[in-house]
Structures are given as C-alpha cells and as structure tokens.
Amino acid sequence: MPTTPRAADLKLTGLIGTMRCSQLFTGLPTEDLALIAGFSLTLQLAKGDYLFHEGEASRGFYLVQSGAVNVHRVSATGKEQVIHVFRAGESLAEAALASLTGYPANARAVEPSTVLLIPKAPVLDLIGQRPDLALRMLGSMSAHLRVLVGMLDDLTLKDVESRLLNWLVKHGRTAAGGVIKLPGTKRVLAAELGTSSETLSRTLARLRDQKLITVGARTITVLAAPALAAQLRRNLGEG
Amino acid sequence: MPTTPRAADLKLTGLIGTMRCSQLFTGLPTEDLALIAGFSLTLQLAKGDYLFHEGEASRGFYLVQSGAVNVHRVSATGKEQVIHVFRAGESLAEAALASLTGYPANARAVEPSTVLLIPKAPVLDLIGQRPDLALRMLGSMSAHLRVLVGMLDDLTLKDVESRLLNWLVKHGRTAAGGVIKLPGTKRVLAAELGTSSETLSRTLARLRDQKLITVGARTITVLAAPALAAQLRRNLGEG
DNA sequence: CTGGCGCCTTGATGCGCGTCAAGCCCGGGC
DNA sequence: GCCCGGGCTTGACGCGCATCAAGGCGCCAG
Numbered sequence: 186m187p188t189t190p191r192a193a194d195l196k197l198t199g200l201i202g203t204m205r206c207s208q209l210f211t212g213l214p215t216e217d218l219a220l221i222a223g224f225s226l227t228l229q230l231a232k233g234d235y236l237f238h239e240g241e242a243s244r245g246f247y248l249v250q251s252g253a254v255n256v257h258r259v260s261a262t263g264k265e266q267v268i269h270v271f272r273a274g275e276s277l278a279e280a281a282l283a284s285l286t287g288y289p290a291n292a293r294a295v296e297p298s299t300v301l302l303i304p305k306a307p308v309l310d311l312i313g314q315r316p317d318l319a320l321r322m323l324g325s326m327s328a329h330l331r332v333l334v335g336m337l338d339d340l341t342l343k344d345v346e347s348r349l350l351n352w353l354v355k356h357g358r359t360a361a362g363g364v365i366k367l368p369g370t371k372r373v374l375a376a377e378l379g380t381s382s383e384t385l386s387r388t389l390a391r392l393r394d395q396k397l398i399t400v401g402a403r404t405i406t407v408l409a410a411p412a413l414a415a416q417l418r419r420n421l422g423e424g
Numbered sequence: 425m426p427t428t429p430r431a432a433d434l435k436l437t438g439l440i441g442t443m444r445c446s447q448l449f450t451g452l453p454t455e456d457l458a459l460i461a462g463f464s465l466t467l468q469l470a471k472g473d474y475l476f477h478e479g480e481a482s483r484g485f486y487l488v489q490s491g492a493v494n495v496h497r498v499s500a501t502g503k504e505q506v507i508h509v510f511r512a513g514e515s516l517a518e519a520a521l522a523s524l525t526g527y528p529a530n531a532r533a534v535e536p537s538t539v540l541l542i543p544k545a546p547v548l549d550l551i552g553q554r555p556d557l558a559l560r561m562l563g564s565m566s567a568h569l570r571v572l573v574g575m576l577d578d579l580t581l582k583d584v585e586s587r588l589l590n591w592l593v594k595h596g597r598t599a600a601g602g603v604i605k606l607p608g609t610k611r612v613l614a615a616e617l618g619t620s621s622e623t624l625s626r627t628l629a630r631l632r633d634q635k636l637i638t639v640g641a642r643t644i645t646v647l648a649a650p651a652l653a654a655q656l657r658r659n660l661g662e663g
Numbered sequence: 664c665t666g667g668c669g670c671c672t673t674g675a676t677g678c679g680c681g682t683c684a685a686g687c688c689c690g691g692g693c
Numbered sequence: 694g695c696c697c698g699g700g701c702t703t704g705a706c707g708c709g710c711a712t713c714a715a716g717g718c719g720c721c722a723g
Contacts, residue, residue, distance in 0.1 A: 258573065258576070258577060260577060260580050260581070260660075264580065266576060266577070266580050268573070268576065279562075279566075280565070280566035280569045280570070281566065282562065282566070283559055283560075283562035283563035283565075283566050284563055284566040284567065284570075286570075289569065289570050289573050290573065309559070312555060312558060312559065312562075313555035313556070313559075314555070316551060316552035316553070316555060316558060317552070319551060319555060319558035319559075319561075319562070320522055320548070320551065320552075320558075321522075322558075322562055323518075323521060323522035323551075323558070323561060323562065323565065324522035324523055326519070326522075326562065326565045326566065326569065327518075327519035327520065327521070327522050327523040327565065328523070329569060330519045330528065330565065330568060330569060330572065331519070331523075331525075331528050333569065333572040333573065333576070334497065334507070334528050334529065334572065336576060337497065337505060337507065337572070337575060337576070337579070338497060338499060338505070340576070340579050341499050341503065341505050341618070342499070343679085343711090344679080345679080345680075370699095370700070370701095371700080371701070372700080372701090379580070380680075380681085381680080381681060381682080382700085382701075382702095383680090383681080383682080383701090383702080383703085384679090384680055384681075386701065386702055386703080387680090387702085387703080390702080390703085402689095402700095402701095421499075582681095582709085583709080584709080584710075609669095609670070609671095610670080610671070611670080611671090619710080619711085620710080620711060620712080621670085621671075621672095622671090622672080622673085622710090622711080622712080623709090623710060623711075625671065625672055625673080626672085626673080626710095629672080629673090641670095641671095641719090
C-alpha cells in the first residue's frame with residue numbers, strides 16, 4: 186500500500202475520528218489527538234489472533250477501533266475466565282503502562298478487528314506534559330476497576346439462573362425489541378457465565394418453558410423484561 | 425488538644441514519616457510530602473467505624489497509618505464480599521478520585537486504626553503540577569487491578585480446600601514460624617474465602633488430620649508449607 | 664456456682680451443577 | 694442422494710457444599 190502524504194493524512198484523520206469517539210480521548214483537543222495518532226500503530230487482527238499474553242512486558246495500551254477483544258485469564262486448571270469483552274471505542278491494558286510486571290491477562294480478538302496500539306514510552310512522556318491526560322487515564326482505570334468489582338458481584342450470585350437473568354437484563358436493555366444477538370456460540374456464553382454449556386442449555390429451557398424468553402440459534406429474545414427482573418430479585422431475596 | 429506550632433510540627437513530621445513508608449509516596453521529595461501532609465486529615469477510627477459507604481461522593485483517598493481497613497461490597501442478598509483488607513502503608517480508594525459515580529464499595533475499620541484522608545481537590549491539583557505523582561497513582565491503581573484479578577482467580581478455584589490452601593500458602597510466606605494470626609473470627613475468614621464457617625471448620629479439620637497444620641483459637645500454624653503447596657497443585661491438576 | 668450467650672465443631676440432609684453419555688439437528692463434502 | 698462432524702439438548706449420576714440442627718466449650722454477669 187503506498188503511503189503518499191495524502192494517504193497518510195487520510196489515515197491520520199481516520200484515527201483521530203475513532204479516538205474522538207473513544208471514552209478515553211473524547212473531548213481532547215485535536216492537536217493532542219494528532220500527536221498521539223502520530224506515534225500509534227494500527228493493527229489488523231484475524232479472529233483468534235492474540236494481542237498479548239499474560240506476563241509479557243507492556244508494549245503500550247490499546248484502543249479498539251472495530252471488532253471485539255476478549256480479555257481473559259487461564260487458571261491453573263487450563264480453564265479460561267473471561268474478564269471483559271472490549272468493543273469499538275474502548276481502551277484496554279492501561280494498567281500495564283505503570284507497572285513493571287507486564288500484562289496481567291491475555292487478550293485475543295474474537296472477531297476480525299482493527300486495534301490501535303499506543304506505545305508505552307511516548308504516552309508516558311505525554312502524560313508528563315499533559316496532566317489532564319493523566320486524569321483521563323486514572324478515570325479509565327477506575328472504570329475498569331468497577332468492571333472487575335461488578336464481575337465479583339456476578340460471581341457471588343451463586344445461581345447459574347441468577348447470573349443468566351442478570352446477563353439477560355443487562356444485555357436486554359441495549360437490545361432493540363428484546364432481541365439479543367449472541368456474540369458467539371452458546372458454549373462461549375456459558376464460559377462467560379462461568380458454567381457449562383449443558384447447564385446453560387437447561388437453564389435457558391426452563392426460562393423458555395416459563396414463557397420469559399424464546400431461544401433461537403444465535404439469538405435470545407426477551408419476552409417479558411420486567412418478569413425477568415422480578416425473577417432475579419426473587420432469587421436474590423431467598424438467598 | 426492544643427495545636428502549638430511545635431505540636432503541629434511534630435504531627436507533620438510523623439505524617440511525613442508514614443507517608444515515606446507507604447508504597448504510593450515512597451521516594452517522593454520531602455517538600456512534596458510536606459505539601460500533601462499539609463492538606464491531609466488524620467482520622468481515628470474505632471473497630472467497626474465506617475470510612476465510607478458504597479455510592480457516596482468521593483471525599484478523597486486514604487492511606488492507612490495503623491490498624492486495618494476492610495473494603496467490601498454487600499450483595500443484593502445482604503452477604504458481605506471482602507475485596508481486600510488494607511494495612512499500614514497501603515492506600516485505598518484512589519479509583520474514586522477520577523470518577524463521578526462515588527465510591528464503588530464500603531470501607532470499615534476491623535481494628536482501631538488511624539487513617540490519613542487526602543482530600544480530592546488539592547490532590548487533583550497537585551497531580552496536575554507533578555506528573556510523576558500521576559504516574560504513581562496509575563501504578564497504585566494498576567496494583568489494585570491486579571488484586572482484583574487475583575481475587576477472580578481465587579474465586580474460580582472451585583474447591584474450598586483449594587482456596588484455603590491458596591490462602592494459607594500466601595499468608596504463610598509472610599508469617600514468622602508459619603504462625604498465622606487470624607484477622608478476626610473464623611467466620612470472617614470463611615467469608616473472605618467465600619464459604620460458610622461450617623465448611624471452613626471441616627476443611628481445617630481435614631488438613632489438621634493430615635498433620636499439615638495446627639489450629640488454635642485465633643491462629644493457624646503451618647507445619648509443612650511445601651506439602652500444602654503440593655496439595656494445592658494436586659487439587660489444581662485434577663481439575 | 665450457675666445461667667446465658669457466642670463461637671466452634673460435627674452430623675444429617677438436600678440441592679445445584681459438573682460430568683459422562685446418548686440422541687437430535689443441521690450444514691458441508693463427496 | 695449419503696455420510697460425517699460439531700453444536701445443542703436431555704437424561705443419569707455423583708460430588709461438594711449450604712443449610713439445619715444439636716452439642717461442647719469459653720466467657721461474662723449475676
């Protein structure tokens with residue numbers, strides 16, 4: 186691909202556009218965005234490609250431009266625990282910037298994705314010169330902390346049914362007509378809920394028999410969102 | 425209590441001493457420490473006093489000078505999930521500094537404690553002027569992220585025995601002679617491990633029968649640390 | 664000393680769910 | 694058309710653990 190000045194400009198403005206839409210950089214002046222875009226790298230990832238592995242030294246942090254990136258840990262037993270799936274506009278791995286122990290988890294594209302790598306050294310320099318950027322980074326990391334705390338909450342929901350209800354309520358809010366498109370296979374959803382595909386299947390069947398949802402091949406349709414929430418509260422109440 | 429210049433000086437130098445020993449501020453020049461100490465408040469807490477509650481607007485962040493502070497969430501079922509127990513030299517609630525949604529958890533002293541409150545506004549100002557302080561805050565928050573990720577790991581250790589072994593190995597390292605003093609009652613430890621006091625009691629009894637530990641009223645003594653680690657690996661291996 | 668009250672321990676029971684295993688459905692290759 | 698493999702479902706079974714319940718033990722007050 187030729188990199189004429191014109192093409193480079195186009196690429197740059199494209200980057201700046203995505204950065205402006207990201208939670209981390211939104212509202213930052215254009216010149217700062219251009220500066221950051223100037224030393225950032227664009228990565229094209231196929232489904233299944235790894236962005237980084239646990240323990241690797243930090244190369245920088247990442248901004249998802251399109252697609253989806255699954256951040257996860259593998260336990261000593263070889264099981265994969267999903268921490269979060271990052272989508273367009275979200276940034277990840279800021280934590281490794283300021284730490285010497287490398288990335289604390291693994292990241293892998295679950296779809297074909299384009300990701301921005303913002304290298305460590307220049308961004309640390311820039312943070313030194315732009316205190317408000319530092320505050321943004323702090324804010325972003327605190328958001329990630331909240332995600333993890335939320336995960337803890339989920340894991341203390343003992344019931345698989347409760348975790349599933351919680352998931353349905355959360356994802357049903359953002360889905361039009363209550364139709365939730367599954368990110369991948371149902372086994373993946375099961376993993377995200379910390380259970381097996383068999384148990385997920387049974388639990389979905391139970392909710393379907395109660396006319397709360399319908400289950401398609403790659404979709405789940407919420408028929409009665411309030412009833413779902415009510416059932417969730419009931420489960421919690423009797424815990 | 426009279427606040428003569430001399431007494432104020434003494435108090436200040438005391439504060440600076442503890443700050444110098446903290447992970448967050450260690451290595452910072454004395455004038456910065458004095459500046460921070462100047463606008464910080466010292467709080468005396470009795471056992472059971474709350475530092476803050478979930479959802480409250482952030483007043484600032486905290487540095488434990490002595491004692492112990494339990495950060496936890498209460499689930500919808502009313503159960504208390506311990507996130508971390510902070511002890512002397514550790515800082516907490518940095519995350520709420522840069523976020524508008526207030527504290528994400530509750531904090532309560534589990535012993536009589538003295539805690540430094542570093543108010544939000546002046547420390548944000550200072551971060552603006554001292555970029556290296558911002559980097560420290562980022563580092564501190566990334567350490568907290570790691571703690572949470574570690575908790576996730578623990579929770580995915582399915583066995584209570586595995587979680588307990590993990591806990592014993594971790595705490596046995598820092599304990600002299602393998603004698604671990606329990607932070608509180610055994611029911612508290614059970615909660616920290618995410619189980620009931622009955623099951624904890626049974627599991628401790630099993631390890632005692634295997635001559636791996638001895639159990640006292642408020643202490644657990646590790647007799648064979650390598651054997652504990654071996655048993656943990658065995659549990660993980662067959663998962 | 665005696666009663667009451669936590670805390671810990673131990674036994675019995677039931678339930679959720681992980682696992683193995685078998686059958687079903689659907690799409691792709693030949 | 695056929696076959697075959699992967700994903701999904703459903704059944705059977707066992708294990709770990711929460712729960713209920715009862716008893717022992719230390720502590721403090723009366």
